[in-house]
Amino acid sequence: MKQFNNFLIQLREAIAEENIQLNVEMKEHTSFRVGGPVDVLVTPIDYNEIINTIKLCKDYKVPFYIIGNGSNLLVKDGGIRGVVIKLTKLDNITVDGTMITAQGGATIAKTSRVARDVSLTGLEFACGIPGSIGGALAMNAGAYDGEMSMVVKNSIVLDEQGNLLKLNKDELELEYRMSAILKNNYVVLEVTFDLKKGDYEKIKNRIDELMKRRREKQPLEYASAGSTFKRPVGHFAGKLIQDSGLKGKSVGDAEVSIKHSGFIINKGNAKAKDILDLIKIVQSTVKEKFNVDLNPEVRIIGEDKEEKN
Known part of the structure; x- marks a missing residue:
């Protein structure tokens, strides 16, 4: 704990105070809207602040993770020990x-x-x-x-x-x-x-057309991380999931989207564990029916939440 406190002192000397937050819920920083707290969230405003933060993390052996706007990220319910460096202020x-x-x-x-x-x-x-x-x-x-x-x-x-x-x-x-x-x-x-x-x-017409197609075919009205699985060679993940009878399958508030089976969505109050359990169900069912391995496209980080007796 003393070493971590020393790390924070050094971090505050290297990074502007307003760019450092402690004990931040990651569900506020991911498009899935799930995830427990991270010890330290740093939002650098220039390249030097990134470099300085990473150097301090290494010097003090504090784990760190780099994220953008959290749109392809699933953070577990126990949160993240260490530092998340979020780059969204570097948007020029x-x-x-x-x-x-x-x-x-x-x-x-x-x-x-x-x-x-x-x-x-x-x-x-x-x-x-x-x-x-x-x-x-x-x-x-x-x-x-x-x-x-x-x-x-x-x-x-x-x-x-x-x-x-x-x-x-x-x-x-x-x-x-x-x-x-x-x-x-x-x-x-x-x-x-x-x-x-x-x-x-x-160019405008093409963008308008693609946005219309996206709105019609993807469940943009719900929190998600986009396509949940990578495309297996020779197949489409969404079709395999649909043909496995999993459209609408849910665990808690996590659901295989009825609109597009390639998306797992958060219907409101899903936990990361619900999403992870549903991912496992989808993987095992597709493997059993089609002998195809589905690998998550979403990046999964963090710790499981300890269950209290």
Whole structure:
């Protein structure tokens, strides 16, 4: 405890007080709206604050986690011991000709709208993806026949030793829901996109069309983390789940969406344990019926809550 208190003293000297919060419920910082408390939440306003926070965590052996806006995150009910570094205050987006550079905490959807407003085409697919730029790059996020690898030029990242690296598209090793970011625990500070000049009305109409399709087919009225499972090779997760008779299956307030079986939703008061139990039911049922393994796309972190006798 003394070491942790010393850590907090040092952290407050390195980071502005208003960017540090203690004992924060993570359900307030995830799109699933579940998750217990984190010991310390840091919301840096510049790259130095990220670097300083990570250095202190390492010096004092305090575990830390980097998140964007928590849209692909499931935090367990026992919460998180250590520090969560949330990058959403690093959300600057700039345009230079056909290049757009966005900081890691900006959302990919907002970046898509910025591209639209300056008549740049290529990011329309991302108009409804709720994740941050950093998370989208790490997962090589995609939708509607587009993905990050198709438009990324380069990225500035922070490695585990605190070094700034500039990686080109090949060095980012972008694959289906995988990248060098995840393999090497890099922190995405900014991403530059290489887009093309387009027609504003065509870009706007395409974005409007995709947003309409998303609203019609996805359960956006409920809290969720988007698609719960990765797409198995040769299959679609949602169809496997639906064909297994699991549409509408629930545990507590966690439910396999009736609107889209690929989504597990929080109907209001679900606990992380409810969602995790439902994920296991879906995995075991699909495995039994189709001999296909479903792997979560959502990132699961934190501790289980101790049950009181």
